[in-house]
Amino acid sequence: MTRWISALSVYRDKRILSITLLGFSSGVPLLLTASILQAWLTQENVDLTSIGLFTLVGLPYTLKFLWAPVIDNIRIPVLSALIGRRRSWLLLLQAFLIAATLALAFSDPKADLFHVAVAALVVAFASASYDIIVDAFRIEICDEKNMAAGAATYVYGYRVAMWLTGFSSFVIADYFGWTISYMVMAAFILIGTVTVLFTAEPEVGETAAEEKAPATANAYLDWLKTSVIDPFLNFMGKPDWLIILLFTVLYKFGDSLAGAMTNPFYLQTGFTLTEIAEIVKTLGTVAIFGGLFLGGWLLAATTMYKALWISGLLQMVSNLMFAAQAAIGPDLSFLALTIGIENVASGMGTAVFVAYLSSLCNVAYTATQYALLTSLMAVARTVLVSPAGWLVERTGWIEFFIITTAAALPGLALLWYLSYRQPIEQQEEAA
Template identity: 75%
Template sequence: MTNWLSALSIYRDTRILAITFLGFSSGVPLLLSGSILQAWLTQEDVDLTSIGLFSLVGLPYTLKFLWAPLIDNLRIPLLDKLLGRRRSWLVFLQVCLIGATVFLAFSNPKADLLQVAVAALIVAFASASYDIIVDAFRIEICDDKNMAAGAATYVYGYRVAMWLTGFSSFFIAAYFGWSVSYLVMSGFILVGTVTALLTREPVTQAQSHQPEQFQNRQDYRQWLEQSVIAPFLDFMRKPHWLVIILFTILYKFGDSLAGAMTNPFYIQTGFSLTEIAEIVKTFGTVATFIGLFFGGWLLAATTMYKSLWICGLLQMFSNLLFAAQASIGHDLAFLAITIGIENIAGGMGTAVFVAYLSSLCNISYTATQYALLTSLTAVARTVLVAPAGWLADQVGWFEFFLVTTAAAIPGLVLLWWLSRIQPAPKKQEASQMSVE
């Protein structure tokens, strides 16, 4: 018992506290270019087809693996000497995020929808880039003893930020308007700036190549091969790697398709912004935390593939509750049931899926390969869900959520195929946890 209690002291480590706050600042901007923006556009009477297409502004989360090696290896002049390689990138990207969010705050959907799209795209690009450097910083600042604790606190910091931005943005918008709401959200990012300034630069043995260090073309070619090409070639040597990629994209597709249009659905069904803030954002976040806990417990109690099956089926059938909500209409009690079950299922699926993705990574290329895998998962919530608004507009909300339920089937078919041809992946600590 004494050993168990003493182990809790790891959470008093200042490095773990710093990771928690960095996780918070990383989680703030995700919804600002996603579901919160969709709610703003819905209130401005933007058509559902256009709102659905706005999911494409999340493309940077899908493509971030392309520039991850640059952020991982290059230094920022001047700032690097003052803060160090990792902290300089942290502060630089935080400033970019704040500026982009302020730009979005002063955009007007009624006057210029294109400007809103550009501003949201810049927010998403800065946010995706920031996620890359926070992951690198988190890994390097931790040792073997506190790596798991760092991953766990990062996830909870990220999730708390998503709850706070989702909850407070709706309340502030209800009383002061969306521009004020976005300005307040930009201030939340300062938590990460203060943390970066107060935290020491990680001490690592690895040295990055800088442009001035490239003496000839051979040096540059060698850097390119080791930093950019090798991680992808290594992944492509896995048996059935194309099927794995398809499964990574499609496993949570039904969940993502439904989630792309939930805020417009709530508003058009008659729920107020305060009701959405209280039930969807607050109660839903608590349910997600419960789901994350049960997902971890499930994986510890059974095999990886069984866990993926259970969570995949729960995610699929939870979408039927939204179809029932569409039939019932404005009913707060049933909304609480819908949100509770859907978020528990989604949290369980996230915990197990993160463990699965982590098990696919070669320890020699963990950061880049994990960036690749999380980029692929973002395809489902960006590119593939782009027609969601048009579909809802054409068939109605009840039929739309039936379609989202069916959209989970291809991922489960691939899971069935993988479970037959491949051994269960080894369960390992998800030190590269992601919550996207």
């Protein structure tokens, strides 16, 4: 019991506040191209198949590892010398993200759905690029003791942003329209700008790639190998690295598949925008916070694989609550129960999984390796879930959510393999 109580002390670290606020600024744009955009398109009577395909605008989250080496290793002229390598990239990408969000704000689904898709794609690209540098910054200011707590509080900030954008965007859209709503969302990103100005650069030595950054054209190939190829070769030196990458894709697949169509589900079931804002966004965020806290606490008190097992099983079972909700209909009390159970499980899974991915990174290649892992994780919520709307139209909501429950099984099967292999690896290291 003493061990569990003492584990709570990791949340008192002073670096947690900066991580939380940067997590907030990183979380603001996610829903703007996901569930908030789904609600906007649903109100504009866009068909479910098209709404489902809009998940593909999240492809930059899947492909961000391709340009992560640039953000990881290149110094921005002048600005980098003034405020540091990581902080200069943070400020530059914040400005880009705000501009992209404003472009989406002034698009019109009725007039040109393709323009909306392009604008959303640019926002996703800016957001994914920003995530690269925020993740690197977070990992580099944490140590082994507070890595899990840092991951949990980062997601706390991320989820606060998701709640605030989810709740306020719906309310603002009801009164002033979606353009004003998205303009306000863009202003929220400024929280990250203020945080960067008052946060010190991580005290981490230059990466191997940065030390060999090309001063001349003849040195370019050597830099390319060190900054782009070496991070991936380093990761490929891990035992079962292919299984780890596949596990990264599939661990939260069932959760992502269900989440791809939740707002259309709420609206078509009969809930209003205000009810969604009050229950799904507000109560759901409280439940997410509880799950994040439990996930960080669980990981501090037990092993990584035990925490992954507990969280993964809870995530799978919680999807059945949506199937029950579909059968019951627009009952607000049951919706509160559904959201509470599902979000606690999702929060636990997110905190533990982010900590797991962070633990896999070599500090010499932090941004590049973490971008690779989170890119693969994003495959589940972008490419793999894109047929979700088509699936709903051909099966119905109850059957769809049962399918999402079964979709969690491949990830758990890979977790069984990895947790079986771990004792073997520990024996080899001891030997």
